[in-house]
Amino acid sequence: RVLRWAWRLTWMTSLGLAGVLAYSIYDLRHPVDQIEPDPSKKTLVVLGTGWGSVSLLKKLDTENYNVIVVSPRNYFLFTPLLPSCTTGLIEHRSIMEPVRNILRQKKANVKFYEAEATKIDYERRVVLINDDSEVKGDISSTEVPFDMLVIGVGAENATFGIKGVREHSCFLKEVDDAQEIRKRIMDCVETAMFKDQTEDEIKRLLHMVVVGGGPTGVEFAGELQDFFNEDLKKWIPEIKDNFHVTLVEALPNVLPMFSKQLIDYTESTFKEEEITIRTKTMVKNVTDKFIEAEVTNPDGSKTLETIPYGLLVWATGNAVRPVVRDLMNQIPAQKNSRRGLAVNEYLVVNGTENIWAVGDCAITNYAPTAQVASQEGAFLARLFNTMAKTQTIEAKLQNLSDEQSVAKSEEERNQVLDEIRERQKQLRRVKQIGPFQYSHQGSLAYIGKERAVADISWLSGNIASGGTLTYLFWRSAYLSMCFSTRNRVLVAVDWIKARLFGRDVSRE
Ligand code: FAD
Numbered sequence: 001r002v003l004r005w006a007w008r009l010t011w012m013t014s015l016g017l018a019g020v021l022a023y024s025i026y027d028l029r030h031p032v033d034q035i036e037p038d039p040s041k042k043t044l045v046v047l048g049t050g051w052g053s054v055s056l057l058k059k060l061d062t063e064n065y066n067v068i069v070v071s072p073r074n075y076f077l078f079t080p081l082l083p084s085c086t087t088g089l090i091e092h093r094s095i096m097e098p099v100r101n102i103l104r105q106k107k108a109n110v111k112f113y114e115a116e117a118t119k120i121d122y123e124r125r126v127v128l129i130n131d132d133s134e135v136k137g138d139i140s141s142t143e144v145p146f147d148m149l150v151i152g153v154g155a156e157n158a159t160f161g162i163k164g165v166r167e168h169s170c171f172l173k174e175v176d177d178a179q180e181i182r183k184r185i186m187d188c189v190e191t192a193m194f195k196d197q198t199e200d201e202i203k204r205l206l207h208m209v210v211v212g213g214g215p216t217g218v219e220f221a222g223e224l225q226d227f228f229n230e231d232l233k234k235w236i237p238e239i240k241d242n243f244h245v246t247l248v249e250a251l252p253n254v255l256p257m258f259s260k261q262l263i264d265y266t267e268s269t270f271k272e273e274e275i276t277i278r279t280k281t282m283v284k285n286v287t288d289k290f291i292e293a294e295v296t297n298p299d300g301s302k303t304l305e306t307i308p309y310g311l312l313v314w315a316t317g318n319a320v321r322p323v324v325r326d327l328m329n330q331i332p333a334q335k336n337s338r339r340g341l342a343v344n345e346y347l348v349v350n351g352t353e354n355i356w357a358v359g360d361c362a363i364t365n366y367a368p369t370a371q372v373a374s375q376e377g378a379f380l381a382r383l384f385n386t387m388a389k390t391q392t393i394e395a396k397l398q399n400l401s402d403e404q405s406v407a408k409s410e411e412e413r414n415q416v417l418d419e420i421r422e423r424q425k426q427l428r429r430v431k432q433i434g435p436f437q438y439s440h441q442g443s444l445a446y447i448g449k450e451r452a453v454a455d456i457s458w459l460s461g462n463i464a465s466g467g468t469l470t471y472l473f474w475r476s477a478y479l480s481m482c483f484s485t486r487n488r489v490l491v492a493v494d495w496i497k498a499r500l501f502g503r504d505v506s507r508e
């Protein structure tokens with residue numbers, strides 16, 4: 001009997017879940033009409049469609065402002081799974097969410113311009129925007145005036161001015177980068193297999209070098225080695241002895257933000273996987289076929305080494321975008337900032353009024369991560385919703401005090417007075433929004449061979465764990481964090497597809 005009940009319960013739960021899924025899909029596919037923007041309200045311009053800006057837009061009551069979004073990317077990208085797109089484990093569209101879908105779900109209409117902000121003119125309170133896409137109309141650059149501005153343009157790739165990096169290496173920040181890497185991996189493999197290729201050239205072409213031992217470099221190296229072990233060497237066994245992944249890092253160890261125990265675990269897993277880690281090796285120059293690196297020897301002496309490569313992926317962190325640098329130059333209070341816009345505890349850009357910054361372009365006490373950016377975006381949404389509510393209540397209070405002065409009877413006056421007290425209480429409650437406080441949930445990184453490392457905040461302590469169970473946790477955590485049900489379904493299907501049929505090794 002217990003079994004029968006368990007069976008029924010499973011069925012009912014499955015049916016319930018299927019119902020919820022069906023309803024959420026129906027809801028998404030049938031958006032209701034939106035309120036048109038009210039020109040008397042303030043214009044809030046949001047730059048970017050990344051973690052910070054989209055998290056703000058998700059929680060913002062758009063009926064309170066005329067909201068305008070400007071970004072060269074008309075989609076949100078779930079960056080934590082981007083390294084998996086470089087090998088075709090996940091298809092890039094599975095981790096993209098069209099910004100039009102996101103904005104269409106809002107109560108009031110939001111304008112979106114697919115363009116790059118080229119300059120923020122603080123004096124004139126306008127943003128200059130430029131359509132950088134292939135198709136251009138008669139007008140491809142213009143100005144957008146703002147009353148309030150949120151800068152969420154992220155960061156660009158740091159190259160530290162090292163010669164040859166931009167020309168010869170691939171970055172790993174955007175969808176195009178992941179597609180380029182995927183194409184180049186296969187190009188290197190097929191070129192190495194070209195008739196009469198010399199032994200040295202085969203070795204060079206199959207040497208995949210990753211520069212930067214932060215989480216981006218480590219995750220990519222792990223994914224690439226998985227690709228080789230699980231697919232490439234099965235389909236093209238000739239490359240077996242020459243395909244090699246090397247991770248180059250200037251510091252004495254990789255993943256500096258993780259605990260010593262997890263760094264050691266990562267390094268030993270890489271050893272098992274046969275990924276070479278070259279620490280204390282700083283790249284100084286890049287040419288089309290090799291990198292030149294300064295190696296610090298155990299006795300402290302330095303030697304210059306030339307390392308040939310077929311594919312070079314450059315993952316050495318973030319640099320400030322030109323539009324942000326330009327704004328910093330306009331504001332005296334930003335004179336001493338180097339790594340981005342200095343903001344106060346409410347994320348207001350220091351030295352400005354009505355300009356806020358979120359995510360990688362803002363300098364706070366926290367690391368530039370998706371976790372920080374999305375919490376900052378959600379904080380700003382709360383702040384703006386509160387500001388709008390405050391204004392509504394203050395206007396109402398003004399009306400009530402006018403009513404009170406013209407009240408005809410004592411009873412009427414008392415009634416108005418009661419309402420005023422109630423509204424004042426409401427105003428105090430609403431105004432109680434404290435400064436931004438980040439709550440760290442932990443750090444997670446995939447290291448290949450179906451293993452991950454995690455430094456998780458748990459109650460008031462930290463749990464450091466690595467291995468296959470952590471990998472299952474990593475997968476379920478990232479699946480649940482995907483932007484939409486659609487993304488979750490697509491990512492899960494990609495994982496199943498790769499498990500059943502392997503990754504697709506065709507070069508597009
Ligand atoms: P972004 O998400 O980069 O968004 C910036 C937006 O601004 C984009 O829409 C861009 O098109 C737009 N933009 C750029 N220039 C302009 C302009 N001039 N005008 C208007 N718009 C502009 N963090 C984690 O916490 N966990 C992870 O697992 C993780 N994995 C990562 C994996 C990879 C491969 C990478 C590259 C990063 C990863 N991160 C992770 C870091 C995380 O992605 C960033 O910290 C996060 O994206 C920052 O959010 P953001 O909104 O500041 O910028």
Ligand code: NAI
Pocket residue numbers: 080160211212213214215216217219248249250251256257281282283284315316317318367368369443444445446
């Ligand atoms: P990073 O800044 O974390 O690491 C870059 C690494 O490159 C550093 O260790 C640095 O010493 C090294 N480096 C710099 N110049 C070098 C040179 N010339 N030669 C050799 N090595 C050099 O950058 P990353 O990995 O791109 O990450 C950027 C941000 O995104 C970080 O805040 C990170 O935490 C976050 N992120 C988080 C992930 C996660 O939580 N799983 C995944 C990817 C990124």
